[in-house]
Amino acid sequence: MTSPTDPTDPLAHIRDLFDLDDDVVYLDGNSLGAPPKAVAERVQHVVREQWGRRLIRSWSEGWWEAPERVGDRVGRLIGAAPGQVVVADSTSVNLFKALMGAVRNTDRMEIVVDEGTFPTDGYIARSVSELTGLALRAAPPEELDLRDTTAVVLLNHVDYRTGRLLDMARLTEQVHAVGAKVVWDLCHSAGVLPIELDALGVDLAVGCTYKFLNGGPGSPAFIYVPKAGQPVFDQPLTGWTGHEAPFAMSPEYTPDPGVSRARVGTPDIISMLALDAALDVWDHVEMADVRAKGLRLTSHFMSLVDDLPDIEVITPRDEWRGHQVSLRHPEAKRIMAQLIERQVIGDLRPPDVLRFGFAPLYNTFADAERAAATLKTLL
Numbered sequence: 518m519t520s521p522t523d524p525t526d527p528l529a530h531i532r533d534l535f536d537l538d539d540d541v542v543y544l545d546g547n548s549l550g551a552p553p554k555a556v557a558e559r560v561q562h563v564v565r566e567q568w569g570r571r572l573i574r575s576w577s578e579g580w581w582e583a584p585e586r587v588g589d590r591v592g593r594l595i596g597a598a599p600g601q602v603v604v605a606d607s608t609s610v611n612l613f614k615a616l617m618g619a620v621r622n623t624d625r626m627e628i629v630v631d632e633g634t635f636p637t638d639g640y641i642a643r644s645v646s647e648l649t650g651l652a653l654r655a656a657p658p659e660e661l662d663l664r665d666t667t668a669v670v671l672l673n674h675v676d677y678r679t680g681r682l683l684d685m686a687r688l689t690e691q692v693h694a695v696g697a698k699v700v701w702d703l704c705h706s707a708g709v710l711p712i713e714l715d716a717l718g719v720d721l722a723v724g725c726t727y728k729f730l731n732g733g734p735g736s737p738a739f740i741y742v743p744k745a746g747q748p749v750f751d752q753p754l755t756g757w758t759g760h761e762a763p764f765a766m767s768p769e770y771t772p773d774p775g776v777s778r779a780r781v782g783t784p785d786i787i788s789m790l791a792l793d794a795a796l797d798v799w800d801h802v803e804m805a806d807v808r809a810k811g812l813r814l815t816s817h818f819m820s821l822v823d824d825l826p827d828i829e830v831i832t833p834r835d836e837w838r839g840h841q842v843s844l845r846h847p848e849a850k851r852i853m854a855q856l857i858e859r860q861v862i863g864d865l866r867p868p869d870v871l872r873f874g875f876a877p878l879y880n881t882f883a884d885a886e887r888a889a890a891t892l893k894t895l896l
């Protein structure tokens with residue numbers, strides 16, 4: 518068994534970069550990542566020095582380009598070359614831009630969404646369907662039943678409830694084979710495993726930064742628009758910061774030629790720069806190590822809880838999973854409340870799923886063991 522101080526764990530020292538209490542087992546980084554220590558200091562600097570001393574001059578001293586600059590840093594973690602990602606808005610808003618942009622001017626008839634999707638994706642897809650007149654069809658990813666009438670397919674890379682990981686390469690190819698576009702929601706896979714958006718020819722992708730990227734509560738989301746798709750990405754939220762010359766204050770909207778056309782309004786600078794500081798942690802790690810440790814942590818935890826009474830592990834046991842373990846139990850609500858009282862923090866997805874997220878940058882094998890042992894005492 519591997520211990521938290523295992524010398525073969527190349528990430529063991531990274532936990533020290535996070536501001537975490539040692540008596541808490543934090544297994545909810547798949548909902549809200551823990552704060553890297555550098556964030557508090559950076560936010561103070563932004564408020565005191567940049568906002569406080571430089572005042573409005575800060576817009577031309579790095580603030581205005583922050584969505585593209587921080588976007589490139591996120592891009593590096595998801596296989597996107599520079600100039601194709603902006604950090605802005607929420608995932609929900611970016612989903613709207615992506616889906617509307619994907620179906621603009623199409624003569625095709627339907628939008629397909631994976632049937633287990635996180636609710637916001639389904640709600641936004643419904644809205645896009647109503648606004649455009651395209652039909653909306655929910656389908657299981659293993660049987661999408663795509664046609665030459667399919668305009669766009671929206672898929673969650675890792676399922677928020679079960680932790681199942683979809684095969685991005687195979688599904689992207691499958692969608693392209695019928696001439697449709699694919700939009701990937703990377704909320705539960707960004708910062709989890711190596712992703713190759715450029716290499717796979719993905720059309721559009723979105724994701725949040727407050728989970729495994731540790732940007733903080735409500736940190737702005739990202740949207741990926743590949744170079745080749747940028748000239749035709751006519752997203753509907755034509756706010757002034759997506760204009761090719763925002764400060765010309767022209768009455769006519771002309772979109773920026775590049776990825777900045779995905780911007781809408783004034784960026785949320787304090788949250789954006791908190792995320793920027795949080796991303797420094799990634800300068801010291803290889804995504805392959807993060808992935809390897811995440812698989813080991815989750816499989817270790819699964820092996821410890823497998824035989825517990827009335828527990829059903831619903832996360833795939835093979836490598837087609839993200840970094841969470843989901844357990845079904847009829848008394849999930851009581852159990853999660855009691856775990857949290859005992860400082861083991863996971864979460865509940867109704868009606869009966871206990872979720873435990875493992876963030877390899879700060880979770881240890883001892884965390885997995887303490888969580889499993891505490892769970893055992895409650896069953």
Ligand SMILES: Cc1ncc(COP(=O)(O)O)c(C=O)c1O
Pocket residue numbers: 607608609610635637638673677702704705725738
């Ligand atoms: C797959 C997925 N998409 C989207 C969201 C959320 O989107 P937003 O950042 O707009 O709240 C979440 C989590 O909240 C999610 O798990």
Ligand SMILES: Nc1c(O)cccc1C(=O)C[C@H](N)C(=O)O
Pocket residue numbers: 547548549635677704
């Ligand atoms: N986005 C969240 C929020 O604003 C408050 C509480 C939780 C969340 C979440 O991230 C939920 C998460 N997407 C999930 O997988 O359930």
